[in-house]
Amino acid sequence: MEKRPFASDFFVTFSICFRGAFIGVMSPMERIAASFFERNPVTCARELIGAHFHWHDCVGKIVETEAYLSVDDPACHTWTKPSARAFVETHRAGDAYVYLNYGMHWMFNVLVKSDEGSGFVLFRALEPMSGIEQMRGRREGVADRLLAAGPGKLTRAFGIDGSAHGASFLESADCGIIHRLPVKTCAGGRIGISKAMELPWRFGDPASLSLSRKFG
Numbered sequence: 475m476e477k478r479p480f481a482s483d484f485f486v487t488f489s490i491c492f493r494g495a496f497i498g499v500m501s502p503m504e505r506i507a508a509s510f511f512e513r514n515p516v517t518c519a520r521e522l523i524g525a526h527f528h529w530h531d532c533v534g535k536i537v538e539t540e541a542y543l544s545v546d547d548p549a550c551h552t553w554t555k556p557s558a559r560a561f562v563e564t565h566r567a568g569d570a571y572v573y574l575n576y577g578m579h580w581m582f583n584v585l586v587k588s589d590e591g592s593g594f595v596l597f598r599a600l601e602p603m604s605g606i607e608q609m610r611g612r613r614e615g616v617a618d619r620l621l622a623a624g625p626g627k628l629t630r631a632f633g634i635d636g637s638a639h640g641a642s643f644l645e646s647a648d649c650g651i652i653h654r655l656p657v658k659t660c661a662g663g664r665i666g667i668s669k670a671m672e673l674p675w676r677f678g679d680p681a682s683l684s685l686s687r688k689f690g
């Protein structure tokens with residue numbers, strides 16, 4: 475299997491615009507390190523939009539995420555699952571938190587852990603960029619733009635399952651996340667849950683055709 479190199483040698487600083495407000499600076503060719511996830515989960519979820527997610531033979535642009543807080547968030551696994559609370563305590567920021575939803579679909583999350591707050595960022599949708607033939611083989615009969623348009627769909631398209639749980643994938647030679655040029659980002663209530671749906675912690679690229687659900 476060919477390993478794709480991660481570009482990390484050239485740094486270009488630019489401003490990121492979120493709903494018309496400048497919120498920070500990033501480098502479009504910088505590989506994201508675990509320190510990125512040592513901040514508030516909401517900030518991390520928002521700033522991941524537009525980054526490129528590399529997973530072995532597949533690459534996709536992150537176009538939709540959700541933030542979950544490990545404390546005082548009834549929609550987070552930590553609210554009811556001791557195993558999730560233990561995961562937060564024993565793992566490092568940036569590690570993969572993967573679980574089976576309704577016994578059918580694997581969900582890919584990244585652990586966020588800091589003094590600002592801990593929790594998870596759920597990857598809700600990816601825009602396929604590379605390895606599309608492999609994705610098609612895993613999700614036959616689906617339009618390319620919809621191959622990873624949902625949290626369960628993206629794990630199937632990218633070949634992610636429970637074996638990735640706990641992995642420090644950001645340090646892997648052929649997996650990781652890379653900053654890219656910024657995109658306009660919108661926010662809305664989280665979906666697919668029954669509690670705390672009003673919190674505007676779902677983020678996405680409104681121009682993408684690969685969202686799990688449109689905003690607005």
